[in-house]
Amino acid sequence: MKPSVFFELVEIKAKTASVFPFLMGTLYAYYHWHSISLLNLVLFFIAMFLFNMAVDINDNYWDYKNATGVESFRRETNVIGVNHLNIHMIGWIDFTFSLIAAIIGLYIVYQTGLPLLFMGLFSFAVGFLYAGGPKPINRGPLGEFFAGFTMGFVIYLIAIYINVHDAPGVIFDFKFYGDILLSSLLTCFAISNLLLANNIADEAEDKTLGRKTLVYYLRKENSLFILNSLYVLGYLALICSIIIGLLPKTMYLLLLITPIIYKNTRQFSHNPIKKETFPLIIKNLFIITLSEVVTFFIGALINF
DSSP: OOHHHHHHHTTGGGGGGHHHHHHHHHHHHHHHHOOOOOOHHHHHHHHHHHHHHHHHHHHHHHHHHOTTTHHHHHHTSSHHHHHHHOOOHHHHHHHHHHHHHHHHHHHHHHOHHHHHHHHHHHHHHHHHHHTTTSOOOGGSSTTHHIIIIIIIIHHHHHHHHHTTTOOOOOSSSHHHHHHHHHHHHHHHHHHHHHHHHHHHHTTTHHHHHOOOOOHHHHHHHHHHHHHHHHHHHHHHHHHHHHHSSSOGGOOOOOOOHHHHHHHHHHHHHHOOOOTTHHHHHHHHHHHHHHHHHHHHHHHHHHTT
């Protein structure tokens, strides 16, 4: 398999959706408790990255398998069919990546405690049920929620927990988890919007494939309204998080990128085409999450 085909199979361009929440969680742990567990953090990053690739392989695998009767999708769209990949080999790669990630994860659980086990089991369940199982998540109306929540919040939470599980003064109560959820909402919504925009652009194809996503139930106009609203709600959550001290004041600088986010979203809303304007929503996710990490890093560095 050529490297370019492998990178397409694992959707390497979308890895910012997991890497940046990981970095944000690490910065959050350092900003509030000055606590970093370097070895466990490196191991988690490896496990997270492997499992993220496994999930995307799994998505392509099951999309190919489930597209029976729609040979044009298999031949012209799905990476497995387009590149004539061996479906059994793809299954073994998926299994191998998942197994390695699980072994590393269990070691980190041994080092940090059972809460990580439950977070990991939830992530694994969502990862495999997203495209697999009798009723795949990505064929229904909850794909955006599970993608945003799992990648934007759970990865963020795990990175924090690994670093502060034994830090003095940390109380794992509702406030602890509520604060983390609030401070992650902009990331969650930006990731959810990536999936929502994808489903808006794929509305016609999804009907052919029998997918009843959120767009199927709400229709395109209402889905576009939600897309725009989630960006607004995410920014409101960001501002609230800064005001109450969850995030550093340097993150107010994210307001400077709002004209770019607005322009990209407006262009997509006026013409939601997969190959023409959908990349603008991908850019939104990258710009938002990169800006979050950079401004958070500066704030944590100067403790402002």
